[in-house]
Structures are given as structure tokens and as C-alpha cells.
Amino acid sequence: MSMFCNQCQEALRNVGCDAMAGVCGKTSETANLQDLLIYTIKGVAHFNQIAREHQLNRKETDRVVLDGLFTTITNANFDDQSIMNKIEKALTERETIRLSLVDQGIIDSHQLLPDYAAWSGNRSVFEAKSEEKRVGLLAGENEDVRSLRSLILFGLKGMAAYAEHALNLGFTKDEIIAFVEKGLLVTEDDDMTADELTAFVLETGKYGVDVMALLDEANTTSYGHPEMTEVQIGVNSDRPAILVSGHDLKDFEELLEQSKDSGVDIYTHSEMLPANYYPAFKKYDHFVGNYGNAWWKQKEEFESFNGPVLFTTNCIVPPKASYSDRIYTTGSTGYPGFRHIPDRVDGQKKDFTEIIEHAKRLPAPEQIEEGTIVGGFAHNQITQLADQVVDAVKSGAIRKFFVMAGCDGRMKSRDYYTEFANELPNDTVILTAGCAKYRYNKLPLGDIGGIPRVLDAGQCNDSYSLAVVAMKLKEIFELNDINELPIEYNLAWYEQKAVIVLLALLHLGVKDIKLGPTLPAFLSPNVAKVLVENFGISGMTDVETDMEAMMS
Template sequence: MFCEQCEQTASGNGCHQWGACGKSPQLNAVQDLLVYCLRGLAPVVIKARQLGISTHDEDVFTCESLFATMTNVNFDRKRFTKYVRDCIEKRDNLKAKVKEASPEPVKWTRVSGYHPDFNESLVEQGQDLALGFISESARDVDIFSLKLTVLYGIKGAASYTFHAQELGQEDEQVYEFIQEALDALNHQDFTLDDWVNLALKVGEINLRAMELLDAGHTNTYGHPTPTPVPLNPRKGKAILVSGHDIRQLEAILKQTADKGITVYTHGELLPAHGYPLLKQNYPHLYGHYGTAWQNQTKEFAKFPGAIIVTTNCLMPPHETYDEKLFTIGPVGFAGINYIPAEEGNIPNFSPAIQQSLDMPGFVEEQPPRQVMAGFARNAVLNVADQVIDGVKQGKIRHFFLVGGCDGAKPERNYYTEFVEKVPEDCIVLTLACGKFRFFDQQLGEIGSLPRLMDVGQCNDAYSAIQIALGLAKAFDMDVNQLPLSMILSWYEQKAVAVLLTLLYLGIKDIRLGPTLPAFISPNVFKLLSEKYQLKAITTPDEDLAACLG
């Protein structure tokens, strides 16, 4: 096997024997086969779109399938076999429509004519196809690096697009580009510059995807407002919802209303507490339980109710809690309860609800503890005057956006130490699951502004960008001249998409860690560091001094 799409890739240069995430070589091969089949579907979708044929079903399918291949989403090989079958069926049906509508016969390339043999091992077929793709690295390691960057970036963008469409927010140009980028992977004639431009275009389209998702969230649930979130569980039956999917969280809230069950968020669902209409309509959305994804095996084991995982990051579950664990949507793990979607793409959560009712729930009160959530763009830009005054009066020296993913590597202590060392006249904005290393620290205030503000999930990078652009406008300066430094941590492919968005926007001096992506070749990194001054993190002291210098 060969996979290097995430930060924990083995020895920093690719998982070859077994995935460090728990992915088996067999599963990896079928995921590779699916990506190959999606590359074959893409030219058919592009042609169909040109002929005015609706491709909505194929576009949404493509986004969901790419999402499923991301790190820590789906470990169930059977589900991938089904995705492959559906992909081929959708492609052939669409080809038939194209044939009917096209005035001239269309000649498809080999990738669009490919048919896996479902009577034979898909694993071997996937392995063969993957070998062909990997051999491209021998031809030009930098182009191969950029091809992987594009592939991983569109996986991230596809996951945000998938969430946005669930909330009724779609834009044809996003779907169009995702298909074009998949098709680009079939081409051998693109130059290095073409690939660089395509990678930046992934960033541009991902910005639009995050904007759509932001619109989906804020139109449906209102703009987040600063909200205290209890960290101490309350007595009684409990259900835990993990992942990123706020629409599915709402569906769970609806289905648990009046059942005497308290709903807790886990991981990247913490920011859900900031949405006023969720809080208002569902008083049993109470608090947050646990920290970042890599701690879930310990945290899930102790949770006294059912646990529903709506997206990544799912870890291979421990047998002590597999009975109370449920997955939905693109998420899966062989042998673990999967609740399929029903009407309106919403599952019937009864099995999980019953599981929670059958379990003891929390039996003891615990001393109160809380964190604040909900410092999204409106909340921060509403107090822009105070921010500007603070800066002008020298009370606020600098802003740090310390955001991104968490992970298990000890080097990630850098981020905790960095935040602890940020001087008292500076403000820390944070987002995504990396914040769990410091989210409950009491950093105090500068005037009435908290020194630690949680902007939201990883996709709320859109909100953080709007904050930066809003401040740049208010100060009448370029965003790169703001007293703002970005200290980012990455783990999986959404973070790749977000990084490409920041580069597309021309944001410079980003510090990235805990290690640089293995799929970025030395030459490509040189190019990015020359053009954007992208750099690897060093030590908190050194980086702080450089940012404040």
C-alpha cells in the first residue's frame, strides 16, 4: 500500500505496511480503486454538463465518496465496494444519456471505460491501479507532489461541499471544479505551473465551499454568539454526538426531545453551542464532553450513553465501547452499528436513543466547569471598534491565530506551550480540534475582550478569514500588514484544503506544523516558502520572537 495523505503517515514518508490510522492495505486498495473510478466518472460528468444534462446526483455522490476516503472517516471495505459499484453504474447511466444527447459520438478515454471485475478481488485490482499512479512519481516527483496536493485538497473541499448541500447551499461552479480537478489527475501533459495554478484554484473553490457552509449554518441556526458551554456533565441519561455535522446534530436533538436525554457534543461539534437557534430550540443540548479525536478511545469508553459519530475523526474502536457506538453518513467501521439515512437524508436514530435509555447515564453531579464558544466573524467584527481602539492605544500588541487539527504526536505540545507563552497584551484566536490542547485555559481579558476566542470548527476558517479581512479593512491596510500571525497545525485533508485557501488569498508567513506534509516535495516546499514565506514551526520561543519582532 501507499498512502501519505495525513500528517501521521508512517515515518513521515508514507504508510506502506499498514496505516498508522488503522487503515488496512486491503481497505486502502479499494479506496484507491474508488478514486480511480471517480476519475473515470469525472469526464462523463463534464461532458454531460456541457450538454445541459443534470449531474447533481453524480456531483453529490462524488463529494460523499471523496469524503469517505479521507483520513479517519470510513474503515468499512464493504461500503467502499458499494461506492465503487454505484460509481460505475452512475457513470454508465450518464454515458447513455450523453450518447442520446450528443450530436456526435463521444470517444471516452481508458479511465472512463474501466470496469472492475466484481467477481474477482477488488483489492488486487485497486493495488494494480495504485501502482500505475505511484509510478508517476518516478517521472517527476514535483508534479506528483502537486497532483497529490490537488487530490487531497479536493477531498477536503468535497467534504465541506457535502455538508453545505445538506443545508441547502450549493454552487454549480464548486461541483464543476471538483470534477475538473479529478479529470486533471488523468492528464500527463500538465506542466508544473499548471499544477501550481490548479492547487491554488482548489484553495479558491474551497473558500467558496466554506462560504456556502457558513451560509448554511448561519442562515439555519443564526450567527454564533459568545456562549458558555458546561464541561461538567449533569445527572441523567446521555447521548454524545461527535464529528462536524451540525445538521445531523440537530436531527438528533429533534429525535431526543422529550425523551429525558441530555445531548453532549464531542470534538469538532463544540462550536454548535454558539448557534442561537440550536440553543433556543433544544434546551437539552447541554454541554461538551471530552477533547480532541485522538483521545476518543479513552473518552468514549467512559461515556455512559450512546455515541454517534457524524464525520471524522473516527478511530478504530475499542471493544469495550463498540456496542454503544453508532456511525452515520460517509462514516463507517466494519462490525460497528451503522444507521442509514432515510427521508431527507436523515437517519432514524432510534437504535442509538434506545441504547442511551438502556444505559445508566451520568449518576453523579460534578463541580461546574465551562468554556466559551461562539466567537465567529459576526461576534468579533461587532466589537471591531474595541479591537481597533485596543490596538491604537497599544493595549493589544498582536493577534495569533493558533488553529488547525490535533493529533497524537508529542511535538504537538508546541501549540500548548505557544499559547501559554503568548504575552499578556496579545489575543489568541483559535479554531478546529487543535484548540483542545488549551481551550480551557483562563487567559483573562484585555479590556472587555477575552484573550482566547474560539472561532469554531476547521471550516470556520472562513469566519477567521472574514475577521482578518474585516480588520484589514478597518485598519485600511493589507491583510499581511496586520499585527496577526497564523500558527497552524494540520492533520488531514480538510486542513490541506484550508491551507490552499490561505495561499490562494495571498496570506504570507504562515507557520505550519507539527511536521510538513510528506506529500510536499522539497522543491514544491521551496516554491511555497519563496512565494508565500510558508514555514515550518520551530520552537514556541523562537516563533513568538519572530512574530513579535
């Protein structure tokens, strides 16, 4: 059995992982099952789009679609049993909707259906079915069509992740879920031309803005607006602790509440760092700070942490045996042998008792660094500093802003971003979000008149905040075009949430984005040419050359 996967920045040879395992560590069996899960969800979307037209769609279906897409994001789920469970659930959901439509006389039970809406079978057929060419990313003969379909699909995966986080907090919009379903079907529509698919790519960006705005509303309504915060990065206690990774703030809240009188401390890791910025979480005395850096350093950092680690979302790195028995997953995540905390049932909270009790039996974390870092500069906080920022720009104290948001990763070439930040002139400010910030958020870059030179808005979804700030500055300076602002974009990407952020920026009209460390493998030469010619997207070269071009 072989696989083909080109959805992340680590795609082998910048073409695609096509052997027995991917660079991320997932096996070919896992990769193919993930393709089959997406294929099956397209069948759910086929019938649910009809159900929506007749107001017969169910809320349960939304979670099946979103969770299925989220499960297939890079480094989220490596557990074949978990993925097969989700395929079975999707098949059941698809059949439930179909029978409902038949019973209502809306569709004929004998009508001819596309394969993704008709195939069925138990686990004994999953492997063979998952290897069919029409199931995976290589379906279709035209390279440009495949490329555009991939761009849409990967954008939908990012949208689904953000929509699921919002849904967990009780926030949803039917039009967003309906668009996700529509997009899944577009990737199977052989009648759509490359031009029509290109237009749909940009429409995906529009809904990307909408879903990030929805999640921003969900997070800030639930936990308050992020505020400028000094975060401890050392270990200041001899108490046992739990380390929380990922992005889901609802999981984080429930763990904090259930552990508050347990004698166990809570630390954030990687993309959970911005939880430190929310007012609602500051009331918990046992929430003591952040431990470690970006996701790809987890092998050494989980080793020294000593306590249990909770993955609320991606990014999982296949673990060392020495600490694998203290890793827990929840939500869409999974890994063979890891203990999984079940989903909420009937509105009840998740039960984190097992991981809390586990922590009590383990030693305290070892110190790996000390000091503090400052963050919490989402759009509400920066708006409060608007007069100070505008004055600094008008006086020339701030010459340019550099948006250096996105993902971090393992490649040596990503040292570029640390060097770029170090070499930026002292009259520039970095706007960041996502785990890319770990390349420079601990550098001694100082401030400009009290404004830190690294303004961290939060998680990757908080790239929305950076867009809000840009639009606000455009209004303040009475400009006609967002590209007239003194803002340059030097973005790093790794997985599919970065794809939807990029499409959202394109929808907002942002041009001349530098994207690295490599352009996506799923862009065909012709599709890449369109992005370059229409939007000025380019790859990174070297720090000196890029710096000169962006400062000119």
C-alpha cells in the same frame, strides 16, 4: 498486499504509510479500496463534465462525487463493505451518464477511453484492480508532478467535505462541484506541466474560499450566527446521554429534535463543540454541553461516557472492545461492526430511534472535568465587537493576534501548541478554529478589557470566519496588504480539510504561515521550496525561537 498513503500528518516517517496498515489504523485493503473509489469517481467526473456542457448533469451525481471523496478522508471510513458499495454506486453512476451521452449522440459508444473511465467489474476484481500502480498516489514517474497532484487531490477532499455539509442543508453551487470534477481530471492529465499544476493548486484555494463561504451561509441561514456562549464541560445530570462527534449540523439537528422528549441528554464532542454556539440549538433543554476534548482522546473519554456515541463524520479511532458495541456511524463514516444510520431518502429525515433507545438502557456519563469554556466568536460576533477590538489595538492593549487554527493530533510534539499559547505575552489574542483549540482553550489565559484571549470561531471550516475578520481589519485600518496586519499564523494540521484551509489562505494572499508539527509528507523538496520562497511557509522549530521571530 501493501499500501501507500501520505495524505495525513501521521504519515509514517513523514514519508508515507506503506506496510500492511496505516498509522491511523486502516488496513492496506481499506487504503487500496479507497484509492480505487477515487479512481472510479474520476471516471464519473470524465463523463459528467461532458454532461455539464450540454445541461444533462444530474443532482444525484453531485452527491456521488462528494460522498466518495469525503469517504476517503483520514479516519472517516474503515469499512471495506461500505467502500465497495460506494465503488459499485460510482460505477453505476458512471455508466448511467455514459449511456445518456451515447443516446443523445454526444459521444461515440466505441470511443477510446482512459482506464478510469472504462474499467468495470464486480467485487471479485476490486482487490486486484485496487493494487494497480495507476490507481494509487504513486501513479506517475515525476516526483514533483505527483506532489502537486496530491496537493490538489487532498484539497479537493477537504472541499468535498464542506460542500457535502452545505448540500445536506440544501445549499449548493454548480461551479464548485464542477471545479471538483475538473480537479479530479487534472490529477490524471499527463500533459499538464508542473507550472500549470502549481497554478491550479492556487485556483483550488480560490474555490476553497468559495466552499467555506457557502457552508457558512448554509449554517448561519439554518441555525443563526454563532454567538458568544459559555459552554458547560461537566456532567450536571444523572440522565442517560448520547455523545455526538464530527461536523455535520444537520445530523445534530435531527437527533436533537427526535430525542427532545426521550429523557436522554445530548453532549457534543471534539469538532461538534461549536454546535453549542448556534442560537437554534439553544432551545433544546436536553442539549447540556460538551464532553471531553479532541478526537484522539476518544478511547478513554468514550469509555467513561457510558452512553452511545454518534460519528457524523471523521475522526474515528479504532475502538476498544469495551465500548465498540455502542458506537454508531452515519453519512460518509463507517467502521466494521459499528451500527450505521442510513442516509436520508427522498428528503425524509434520518431515523435516530435506535441510538436513542439504546441510550435509555445505559448509565449516565461519568464526570471527567467541570467548569465552562467560552466560544462563538465567528465573524458576525467579532464584527459586533469590532469597535472594542480596534480601540484595543490602537491603544496598544492588543499588540498582536495569533491565528492558531487547524487540527489536533496524537503526537507528543503537539505539546508545542499548549506551551506556545502559555508563553504568549498578555497583550496578545489567539484566534482559533478546528480541534487544535483543545490544546489551549481550557488554559486560564484571561482577557484584555473584556475580550477573551482565546477567540474560538468554531469548526475547521470556520477558518473562513478568521479570514473574514482579517479582511475586515485590513479595511478598517486602511491597509493595502493583509500581511500588514498585526496577525501571525501558527497553524497545526492533520488531515485534508486542513489542506484546503491552507490553500484558501494562500489564495487570499496570506504569507509567512508557520505549519506544523511537520510539513506535509506529500510535498516534494521542489514543491516545498516553491511554497517557502513564494509564500514564506515554514515548519515549527521550538517555542522560544518561533515566539521571538513572530513577536519581532
